[in-house]
Amino acid sequence: MSTYNKKLKIAFYPVILLMAFSFTLRAQPNGAALYQQYCAQCHGAELNGGMASSLIDGVWQFGAGDSYIRRNIKHGIPHLGMPSYERSMTDNEIQAVVQYIRNVEDEKGVVKPPTPEMHETMDYFMEVETFADNLEIPWAIDFIDENTALITERPGRLRVVKNGVLQPEPIKNTPKVLHEGQGGLMDVAVDPLYDENGWVYLAYSHALDDFQGERAPAMTRIVRGKIENNTWTNEQLLYEAPPETYRTTRHHYGCRIVFDPWGHLYFAIGDRGAGYQAQDNSLPNGKVHRIYKDGGIPANNPFMHDEKAMKSLYSLGNRNIQGMAIHPETGQLWTTEHGPMGGDELNLIQAGKNYGWETVTYGRNYNGTVITELTHLPGMQQPNFYWNPSIAVCGLDFYTGDLFKKWKNRLLAGALKYEEVRLLQIEEDRVIHEQVIFKGAGRVRDVSTGPDGAIYVVLNNPGKVVRLTPEK
Numbered sequence: 001m002s003t004y005n006k007k008l009k010i011a012f013y014p015v016i017l018l019m020a021f022s023f024t025l026r027a028q029p030n031g032a033a034l035y036q037q038y039c040a041q042c043h044g045a046e047l048n049g050g051m052a053s054s055l056i057d058g059v060w061q062f063g064a065g066d067s068y069i070r071r072n073i074k075h076g077i078p079h080l081g082m083p084s085y086e087r088s089m090t091d092n093e094i095q096a097v098v099q100y101i102r103n104v105e106d107e108k109g110v111v112k113p114p115t116p117e118m119h120e121t122m123d124y125f126m127e128v129e130t131f132a133d134n135l136e137i138p139w140a141i142d143f144i145d146e147n148t149a150l151i152t153e154r155p156g157r158l159r160v161v162k163n164g165v166l167q168p169e170p171i172k173n174t175p176k177v178l179h180e181g182q183g184g185l186m187d188v189a190v191d192p193l194y195d196e197n198g199w200v201y202l203a204y205s206h207a208l209d210d211f212q213g214e215r216a217p218a219m220t221r222i223v224r225g226k227i228e229n230n231t232w233t234n235e236q237l238l239y240e241a242p243p244e245t246y247r248t249t250r251h252h253y254g255c256r257i258v259f260d261p262w263g264h265l266y267f268a269i270g271d272r273g274a275g276y277q278a279q280d281n282s283l284p285n286g287k288v289h290r291i292y293k294d295g296g297i298p299a300n301n302p303f304m305h306d307e308k309a310m311k312s313l314y315s316l317g318n319r320n321i322q323g324m325a326i327h328p329e330t331g332q333l334w335t336t337e338h339g340p341m342g343g344d345e346l347n348l349i350q351a352g353k354n355y356g357w358e359t360v361t362y363g364r365n366y367n368g369t370v371i372t373e374l375t376h377l378p379g380m381q382q383p384n385f386y387w388n389p390s391i392a393v394c395g396l397d398f399y400t401g402d403l404f405k406k407w408k409n410r411l412l413a414g415a416l417k418y419e420e421v422r423l424l425q426i427e428e429d430r431v432i433h434e435q436v437i438f439k440g441a442g443r444v445r446d447v448s449t450g451p452d453g454a455i456y457v458v459l460n461n462p463g464k465v466v467r468l469t470p471e472k
């Protein structure tokens with residue numbers, strides 16, 4: 001080797017070293033530093049929120065998996081003000097930031113903001129008090145009278161709150177439920193004529209009884225019974241789907257139970273993960289059903305004269321209804337349903353109408369892929385209102401009490417993902433105003449006007465029910 005070459009080599013060493021060094025830097029970008037540089041100003045230096053939401057509260061409105069988080073960082077959420085980092089960070093760097101968020105999550109644990117004691121809305125200061133605590137996945141609440149509330153816990157327990165005290169013993173002998181995935185004990189509804197007849201209605205996920213095999217097919221089932229000596233008795237089966245329609249999936253059971261002023265009982269079954277079946281009127285899933293309170297089928301049900309149709313059907317094309325309410329003046333049925341990403345809907349349900357799923361929708365699959373480009377088709381109803389992005393609507397009730405006078409007959413809509421209760425003002429069939437009246441206390445599973453005029457909010461996690469009243 002000539003001296004010239006040697007000199008050249010020596011001269012290049014620092015360059016090579018530098019290149020190697022910057023290569024290692026590139027291979028292992030510093031997530032913490034990138035976070036402080038790009039994200040801290042909005043999500044907080046400690047990741048616990050500021051101008052934008054906390055990244056360590058366990059709530060991922062836009063998807064909890066790493067791939068969703070990476071996508072949200074890369075492409076941003078432009079309409080909400082979350083910038084896109086496609087140009088400023090490499091995929092490796094984005095991954096390092098996600099890893100950093102995960103590390104902080106692990107270190108600190110999920111940090112839940114405490115339930116606020118007061119809440120300000122446009123119309124009222126609200127007092128927030130805990131009505132029932134330490135519940136396991138509560139799903140629904142209804143009231144027997146001013147002093148007695150019934151609360152379902154999804155694993156299969158019916159709980160009682162008596163004079164403001166949660167009774168330690170659940171009601172004995174309630175039906176056996178399949179508690180897997182989204183299934184379990186879902187709704188409870190008290191008969192509007194409870195004082196005369198004592199009936200209580202339950203909706204739950206039912207697995208085929210005598211199934212021999214690994215994964216029992218399941219479907220939503222409706223029963224009613226009476227509560228005597230803290231025991232479920234006199235049970236009557238009101239609706240059970242034919243066994244061949246049961247499905248082995250464990251999601252989209254739908255279900256709320258409501259009564260109109262003419263003695264009908266409505267309930268909904270979700271599509272059970274088979275969207276195409278929501279259009280098939282010979283199948284129970286992806287539909288609203290209407291029966292009488294004793295399980296009989298009203299003679300004027302809309303599909304009565306369609307030979308192949310299920311006679312209990314009232315509407316078609318409903319993906320996964322999680323909220324139902326009857327308008328206190330018109331008796332009309334309103335529902336909220338979980339759409340795919342960007343397709344949560346509010347619908348005024350009318351006899352025999354088709355609400356479109358999964359032929360038309362405003363939503364996309366949660367991985368961003370297209371379900372259908374169609375949002376309209378003749379013969380299919382448009383939603384009366386839809387939420388994009390999806391808030392994960394859950395629980396619905398008209399406010400019918402006297403405590404919040406300005407909110408009379410407005411619609412209370414819960415949201416799981418957004419941890420909110422929204423208040424919708426409806427004129428005829430249109431939503432003319434929407435405001436968030438409660439936020440940040442946990443995922444909202446149900447919302448209900450109590451007989452005392454307070455608003456009761458069922459929170460999934462931590463499992464509790466809070467009571468909202470106007471500040472005195």
Ligand code: HEC
Nearest residue numbers: 038039042052053059060061062063069072073080081082
């Ligand atoms: C200019 C303000 C701003 C900056 C800077 C910003 N974000 Fe956001 N980010 C938002 C807003 C606004 C939202 C959506 C609503 C909310 O969460 O408050 C959001 C949402 C998110 C979400 C979705 C949260 C969920 O619940 O699913 C993630 C993840 C996220 N940001 C991560 C980051 C990361 C990582 C950075 C830095 C690379 C960053 N953001 C920088 C404003 C910002």
